[in-house]
Amino acid sequence: MALQVYSTLTRKKEPFHKQPGERVSMYVCGPTVYKPSHIGHMVGPVIFDTVKRYLTYLGYDVKWVVNITDVDDKLIKRAAELNTTVPALAEQMTADYLDCLKKLNVTGIDQFPKATDHIPGMIGMISTLIAKGYAYPAAGDVYFDVSKDKDYGKLCNRDPEQLEAGARIEVSDKKRNPGDFALWKGAKPGEPAEVQFDSPWGKGRPGWHIECSAMSRALLGDTLDIHGGGLDLQFPHHENELAQSESTTDQPFARVWMHNGLLKMGSAKMAGSVGNVVNIADLLQRHSAETVRFLLLGTHYRSPIEYSEERLDEVKTSLQGFYQFFESYERVTGESYFTLPVPERERDWPKSPQDAVNERLVIATLLGDYLGYMQDDFNTGGAVGVLHRTLRNLNTLVNRTENLGRFTYQGATPSRETLLNQLRESTIILRGMTSILGLFWEAPVKKALGGLAPIRVTANVAEVAVTSSATGTTGATPETIINGLMQLLLDLRANLRTEAKSAAKDNPLKKALFDQTDLIRKRLADLGVTLEDRPGGTTWRVG
RNA sequence: GGCCCGGUAGCCAAGUGGAAAGGCAACGGUUUGCAAAACCGUCACACGCCGGUUCGACCCCGGCCCGGGCCUCCA
Numbered sequence: 001m002a003l004q005v006y007s008t009l010t011r012k013k014e015p016f017h018k019q020p021g022e023r024v025s026m027y028v029c030g031p032t033v034y035k036p037s038h039i040g041h042m043v044g045p046v047i048f049d050t051v052k053r054y055l056t057y058l059g060y061d062v063k064w065v066v067n068i069t070d071v072d073d074k075l076i077k078r079a080a081e082l083n084t085t086v087p088a089l090a091e092q093m094t095a096d097y098l099d100c101l102k103k104l105n106v107t108g109i110d111q112f113p114k115a116t117d118h119i120p121g122m123i124g125m126i127s128t129l130i131a132k133g134y135a136y137p138a139a140g141d142v143y144f145d146v147s148k149d150k151d152y153g154k155l156c157n158r159d160p161e162q163l164e165a166g167a168r169i170e171v172s173d174k175k176r177n178p179g180d181f182a183l184w185k186g187a188k189p190g191e192p193a194e195v196q197f198d199s200p201w202g203k204g205r206p207g208w209h210i211e212c213s214a215m216s217r218a219l220l221g222d223t224l225d226i227h228g229g230g231l232d233l234q235f236p237h238h239e240n241e242l243a244q245s246e247s248t249t250d251q252p253f254a255r256v257w258m259h260n261g262l263l264k265m266g267s268a269k270m271a272g273s274v275g276n277v278v279n280i281a282d283l284l285q286r287h288s289a290e291t292v293r294f295l296l297l298g299t300h301y302r303s304p305i306e307y308s309e310e311r312l313d314e315v316k317t318s319l320q321g322f323y324q325f326f327e328s329y330e331r332v333t334g335e336s337y338f339t340l341p342v343p344e345r346e347r348d349w350p351k352s353p354q355d356a357v358n359e360r361l362v363i364a365t366l367l368g369d370y371l372g373y374m375q376d377d378f379n380t381g382g383a384v385g386v387l388h389r390t391l392r393n394l395n396t397l398v399n400r401t402e403n404l405g406r407f408t409y410q411g412a413t414p415s416r417e418t419l420l421n422q423l424r425e426s427t428i429i430l431r432g433m434t435s436i437l438g439l440f441w442e443a444p445v446k447k448a449l450g451g452l453a454p455i456r457v458t459a460n461v462a463e464v465a466v467t468s469s470a471t472g473t474t475g476a477t478p479e480t481i482i483n484g485l486m487q488l489l490l491d492l493r494a495n496l497r498t499e500a501k502s503a504a505k506d507n508p509l510k511k512a513l514f515d516q517t518d519l520i521r522k523r524l525a526d527l528g529v530t531l532e533d534r535p536g537g538t539t540w541r542v543g
Numbered sequence: 544g545g546c547c548c549g550g551u552a553g554c555c556a557a558g559u560g561g562a563a564a565g566g567c568a569a570c571g572g573u574u575u576g577c578a579a580a581a582c583c584g585u586c587a588c589a590c591g592c593c594g595g596u597u598c599g600a601c602c603c604c605g606g607c608c609c610g611g612g613c614c615u616c617c618a
Binding site for chain 1: 558618
């Protein structure tokens with residue numbers, strides 16, 4: 001099935017209008033930089049980052065632009081409150097925004113144009129609109145005349161006549177129609193000089209909406225392939241952008257309009273106006289960026305996302321299985337999941353599943369399911385489900401490899417090498433699937449011990465001794481000491497276990513020795529350290 | 544009032560005109576000296592309610608109830 005994308009304009013899924021290999025322009029409305037970002041601000045970026053990753057995987061050449069609106073009423077107000085300047089505030093908040101994107105692994109945005117860098121473009125557009133009769137100056141302001149635009153309201157099904165009925169629209173005697181909106185706002189007395197720009201209509205600043213029309217046009221052209229943004233921007237923001245742009249260029253403004261659902265807390269949306277926002281910096285103190293991204297992608301992008309601490313805890317738990325697998329994978333293959341090649345484009349994926357055996361075939365089927373979901377309007381929720389099913393198969397493969405000989409096969413027992421090959425190829429597929437979603441981009445940090453890697457203790461104590469002396473003792477740091485102590489403890493425990501296991505059943509020492517090994521494990525558990533005795537030796541981890 | 548969007552198990556959440564993915568929680572089992580981890584199994588005769596279309600609907604149509612969003616700044 002060809003890629004299907006839901007368009008707000010037609011209210012239905014449509015086959016994507018471009019072919020792999022072609023360029024795709026994507027514009028997503030960014031923030032007005034007057035406050036630190038909250039998680040709601042990250043929904044769109046995470047989703048469209050995933051959209052870009054998937055389109056890239058399919059072979060499209062995507063150029064993605066996100067605007068920074070750095071001049072606006074809210075900025076002026078906030079800067080005054082903080083006793084700073086608008087540019088200084090904007091710069092600081094932009095840095096915060098970019099930092100949040102980086103933390104959530106939103107890496108696909110190609111350009112972040114600032115409104116203040118595009119004033120001439122906006123003035124040009126407004127002049128054109130006036131010349132074509134779509135806009136009119138009024139005492140220093142310039143307004144868009146919605147009655148002149150025949151299809152005004154087509155995105156949101158709004159009837160300009162009925163806009164009056166709402167009566168919540170800002171009233172102004174400068175407007176010809178209640179639904180008219182400002183393209184340019186004349187400077188008001190007392191406003192700082194840095195937000196006063198020269199224009200044919202006197203000093204002033206752009207209205208909200210025009211910056212997106214001007215900047216998307218400047219960087220991506222008259223017609224965008226994809227225009228995205230939050231559901232709450234449909235009206236009036238996108239409706240007005242659409243009206244301005246098409247009235248200016250006489251070209252379709254966007255081929256596809258994609259709107260993401262909003263974050264919900266309980267029964268209400270999360271928003272600055274509701275006052276229930278969760279600041280990202282605070283959030284990341286409690287939960288990993290991975291957990292947050294996983295939460296955002298677990299629900300279809302057009303649906304509201306249920307947000308709560310409980311949800312985050314749940315997601316975190318479900319994520320543990322993946323981390324466990326990554327450790328298993330490394331233990332069994334000696335290779336880190338995070339250094340496996342990432343098949344970024346379709347042509348780079350492992351091929352010829354017909355050559356594969358058993359699990360490898362199953363995983364190839366799962367990949368098909370995964371792609372089926374993604375093809376259907378970027379159904380990341382369904383895709384995440386496939387990830388979990390894939391994980392189960394991979395764990396089975398790990399178990400078979402690690403416990404080779406304990407499993408009975410119908411035909412010939414595969415060699416360890418065969419199993420390892422299957423495991424590696426299958427894991428690369430998982431790696432590719434998670435990478436499209438932008439998940440598991442870096443190895444998790446063992447916070448409690450400052451990045452200390454888990455030690456593996458083999459049952460062979462002689463071998464252990466060699467390992468520890470090879471580690472070296474020079475330059476003792478808290479880390480090397482803790483590491484060494486853990487090693488010591490686990491060595492002793494390994495010895496006890498060996499003794500206990502070899503002791504005869506009726507030997508009273510057997511139980512006594514096992515009691516000691518259990519005591520060590522219990523006391524470590526009290527400290528938050530979990531020991532896992534495996535066929536190849538004992539591993540430990542924090543948590 | 545107008546315009547949209549939802550209502551799937553205890554919670555979250557996919558989905559298809561032909562007998563409901565996945566996760567969390569719960570329970571049972573395999574494995575383990577015991578654990579941990581992993582794996583297997585159980586867990587919605589049922590998808591807001593009522594009609595209709597159909598051989599057959601959770602999925603299509605109509606009505607109703609409930610919830611949410613937008614119409615004012617908002618990702």
